[in-house]
Amino acid sequence: MDPVPNRQLAELMRELDFTQATLAEAVNEALAELFGPDCPRRCSDRTVRYWLSGTVRWPWVQYLLALEHLFGRPAPAIGFVPRGKASANLPPPPRRPPLAPKEAEVQVLRRQFMTASTTATLALALGIDETPHRGRLSMSDVERVRRQTARLDAHFFAIGGGPLLAAATAFIDRLTTALDTCRYGDRVEQALHSAICSLYASAGWAAHDSGNTATAARLHAASLHSALQAADPSAVARAWSNLALQARIEGRHREAVRLTRTALDHRQVQKDPHLAALLHSRLAIGQATTADRTGAARSLLAAERAYDRATSPPPSWLAFLNEAEVSGLAAIAHTALGHYAQAEASTVQALHLLPGPMRRQRALYRVQLAELQLAQHHHEQAAATLAALDTASLDSRRITTRLTAVQHALATT
Incomplete structure (x- = not known):
């Protein structure tokens, strides 16, 4: 069988202005960052050509981890095809040894x-x-x-x-x-x-x-x-969805539900399973906040079904919407319903499913997990969750504000 060109990788390289040579250089730099300076760095423009042509459909694991780190998405979303279920589960990169004081x-x-x-x-x-x-x-x-x-x-x-x-x-x-x-x-x-x-x-x-x-x-x-x-119907639905989220942030929960339903009414949403999954998840949160338990349960199920229909990568602005995010949004709905144990389980699942490069979401989910553990009076678990939190290079006041609140609550109990 002739090799199948990796069009997804080619498109990502085009979007980010990578040539074959500059991508190879970036992969080698990522290898050093993830695995240390002693890691072999042999990626070349020829290696990248093998990936683009489909001659190599599932590269060396270290290359895959470096590519996930560069593009911020899992290997299959970069166009690579696992050799089997076992190979699809990439191991996390090894923890780097602590820096010497001067290097730190x-x-x-x-x-x-x-x-x-x-x-x-x-x-x-x-x-x-x-x-x-x-x-x-x-x-x-x-x-x-x-x-x-x-x-x-x-x-x-x-x-x-x-x-x-x-x-x-x-x-x-x-x-x-x-x-x-x-x-x-x-x-x-x-x-x-x-x-x-x-x-x-x-x-x-x-x-x-x-x-x-x-x-x-x-x-x-x-x-x-x-x-x-x-x-643009898809853009209109996205805008209504963001306005609904804004209404929820400001405490206008019933308005948030109405706006999300307005977004879901667009015909384009039915054609886009990623967008439908996001909107149904946000609708579930709004319904849970307004004590519509039955509606929230139906919307969570609709979100899962919509996501299961997705067969192609999402647009760049929806790159965050993966299995982890669907679980994380479900956790917010369960929290609003007072189902803390179920919310905790969904957040743990989100952390387990989250791709490595999405550092912001990982930090957000860890803070969310600590909040849920604290709500259930599991103080030692919450402290351990925060101890594993890595906020290096993050720039999100939303996350740091919530983190500070949890740290203060732990310090005063």
Whole structure:
């Protein structure tokens, strides 16, 4: 049988501007980061060609872990095909030995420098200054914007909101200026509004993660406005969903349920099992919060069924929606119903299923698990859960606020 080209890997490389040589270099750097400087680093552009051509369908385990680390998604979502059920369960990378004091000090200083410069670095990496502000725009310009937005989303999934808000809003400003000053056809205009809608949504999540509720609400409303201008049903459903989540955050739970149902009414949602799974999960949380136990149970089942229908990778903004996230959202619904033991089991399952590179979600689930253990007066377990928490390089006020609350509760009991 002839090899089947790995189109998913090719698309990811295109989105993130990797050549065969630069991907090989990045894999070798990831190997050193994950396994230490003594790990063999033999990945070359020829190795990458074997992956792209399908000659190698399931690479060496260390390569797979490095690729998961780089792309922020499990190996099958990068287009690799396991040789069997046993091979599909990748082992976690070994824990690195503790750093020597001097090396640890250098690492801390490096993290401080990176945090201070991340916004500027992101803006440079996204190529915001290269966004056209005169001349004629084409679909290739829109595709470049989409790739840049996918990079921004990948950064969020890895470490949280932090400097994303400034980078995303600066990008939006450049694009809205382009709408006013450039020339383009109807198709490009519609696609550009859809791209701006996606950026507004990402910026809204960054604002939420940074604890800026008022800004998040404004950005999500702007996202809906752009989605309507784009006449993009999927984007409209996404915007309604984010507005529903905003309503729940602000304590308007019945409104959150109504808005989520509005999102679910879009025909496009029925064609997109990932989006349907997300919306049914959020509807279940809203129903649980408003004491609709039967409705919450039905929505949780609908979310599982929708996710089971998914046969292709989700769009970049939904890359976080995997089996782990479905379990994590179910845990929130069970918590709202007062089913703490069931919520704890769902959170443990989420942690078990979560891909390694999604550090932000792992930290969030660990804090959620500690909260549930504390609610059941399992103080020693909650303390042990927090002891295993790794917040290095994370930039999420939402997570740190909850973490501080749990630490304070443990200290005062």
